[in-house]
Each structure stands twice: as C-alpha cells, then as structure tokens.
Amino acid sequence: DIQMTQSPSSLSASVGDRVTITCRASQTIHNYLNWYHFQPGRAPKLLIFGASSLQTGVPSRFAGSGSGTNFTLAISNLHPEDFATYYCQQTYTTPLTFGGGTKVDIK
Amino acid sequence: QVQLQESGPGLVKPSQTLSLTCTVSGGSISSGNFYWNWIRQPAGKGLEWIGRLYTGGSGSIKYNPSFKGRVTISIDTSKNEVSLELSSVTAADSARYFCARARDYAGSVRPLDYWGQGTLVTVSS
Numbered sequence: 001d002i003q004m005t006q007s008p009s010s011l012s013a014s015v016g017d018r019v020t021i022t023c024r025a026s027q028t029i030h031n032y033l034n035w036y037h038f039q040p041g042r043a044p045k046l047l048i049f050g051a052s053s054l055q056t057g058v059p060s061r062f063a064g065s066g067s068g069t070n071f072t073l074a075i076s077n078l079h080p081e082d083f084a085t086y087y088c089q090q091t092y093t094t095p096l097t098f099g100g101g102t103k104v105d106i107k
Numbered sequence: 108q109v110q111l112q113e114s115g116p117g118l119v120k121p122s123q124t125l126s127l128t129c130t131v132s133g134g135s136i137s138s139g140n141f142y143w144n145w146i147r148q149p150a151g152k153g154l155e156w157i158g159r160l161y162t163g164g165s166g167s168i169k170y171n172p173s174f175k176g177r178v179t180i181s182i183d184t185s186k187n188e189v190s191l192e193l194s195s196v197t198a199a200d201s202a203r204y205f206c207a208r209a210r211d212y213a214g215s216v217r218p219l220d221y222w223g224q225g226t227l228v229t230v231s232s
Binding site: 031032033034036041042043044045046049050055087089091092094095096097098099100101 | 144154155159171173205218221222
C-alpha cells in the first residue's frame with residue numbers, strides 16, 4: 001500500500017493568516033493527489049484534485065502544488081469556515097489511502 | 108446537485124453483518140462512468156478506504172485487502188442506491204461510514220467529488 005504522511009498533525013492560526021500543510025507519498029503518485037476539508041456533521045468537501053486543480057466552487061485562497069511524492073496545500077487569508085481538518089489522498093492505485101489529517105484550529 | 112445519504116442501523120452486535128445503504132439523489136447512479144466508494148473513520152482516527160464499485164463498462168469492484176474478504180459492495184439501480192455489507196464485525200469496526208462518488212473520464216485522477224455526511228455505527232453486544 002502507498003503510505004501518505006501528512007504534517008503537521010495540527011496547527012493553530014488566526015483569521016487572515018496563511019497556512020501550509022504538506023503530504024508525502026511513500027512512492028511516486030505523479031499528480032494523483034487530492035485534498036479534502038472535513039468538519040463535524042458536514043459532508044466532506046473536495047478542495048483540490050490532481051495536486052493543483054481547484055474544484056469548482058472552492059475559493060481561490062486554496063492552492064495545491066507538488067508532484068511525484070511531495071505535495072503542499074496552502075490556504076491564504078484564513079476564513080472562519082476554514083478551521084477544520086484537512087486530508088490528502090492518493091488515487092494513483094488501490095487501495096486508495098489517506099494522510100493522517102491536519103487539524104487547523106483557532107489560535 | 109448530487110447528494111448522497113448513508114443510512115443503516117447505528118448498533119450492530121459482534122459477529123453479525125453490518126449493512127448500510129447510500130441513497131443518491133440529483134443524478135442517476137449508473138448513467139455515467141462512476142466509482143461509488145465506501146470509506147470509514149473510527150472515532151479520533153484517520154480515514155480508511157473500504158472499496159468501490161464501477162458503473163462503467165467493466166463494472167469492476169475492488170476491495171481493500173485489509174478487510175480480508177469480509178466486504179461486499181453492490182448497487183440497486185432501481186432505487187439509486189449503493190450498499191455495503193461487512194461481515195463478522197468486531198468492536199474495531201465501530202466507525203463513521205461514508206459513501207463517496209468519483210467520476211471517471213479521460214485524464215481524470217478520480218477524486219471523490221461528492222460525499223455523504225456519514226453514518227455512525229457502533230459494534231457492541
């Protein structure tokens with residue numbers, strides 16, 4: 001199985017800040033990397049697919065980059081609704097696997 | 108707007124079979140090349156992919172080998188539903204279970220573009 005290592009596991013930030021989350025794959029996954037936003041009680045939301053493509057309707061303050069084994073999600077100008085948990089996921093091969101998650105909370 | 112809604116018993120006894128349903132609204136479950144996935148998340152833990160069913164030409168089904176043959180995913184096009192069965196459950200199978208869709212097209216990396224809110228299942232006697 002491809003292992004996805006996400007860091008940090010948690011971070012504290014303020015509204016308006018810029019944060020970055022990294023995700024590393026145990027082997028190359030090319031650009032088969034997606035990012036999701038999770039909040040309790042709500043359906044998870046796809047933010048970024050193909051490492052850097054913004055899903056329709058997702059604000060442009062979200063940006064993804066990387067290829068191969070190293071990827072980054074950057075969120076600029078944090079809004080209140082951005083305080084959530086973020087997961088990366090590889091869809092290069094089955095079993096599909098996820099990173100351990102990064103919880104972004106309010107400082 | 109496509110919406111997914113998971114449903115099923117919130118409590119299952121050990122050794123029994125867990126059965127969940129994902130009802131899809133806002134679009135046909137089979138008119139298109141879709142992967143219908145099940146994912147779970149134990150309380151306080153990460154996400155685990157369970158398996159997926161493909162409604163494209165091959166109609167293939169793939170399961171996570173970690174479930175050791177306990178999983179069955181099926182589809183009922185007349186009800187627009189995807190189902191999950193997990194047999195011989197133990198307390199370790201207690202989790203929130205999600206269904207999610209991925210669309211397959213040329214060049215797609217097949218991200219999970221629509222998810223349900225998930226349904227909580229507890230395995231306990």
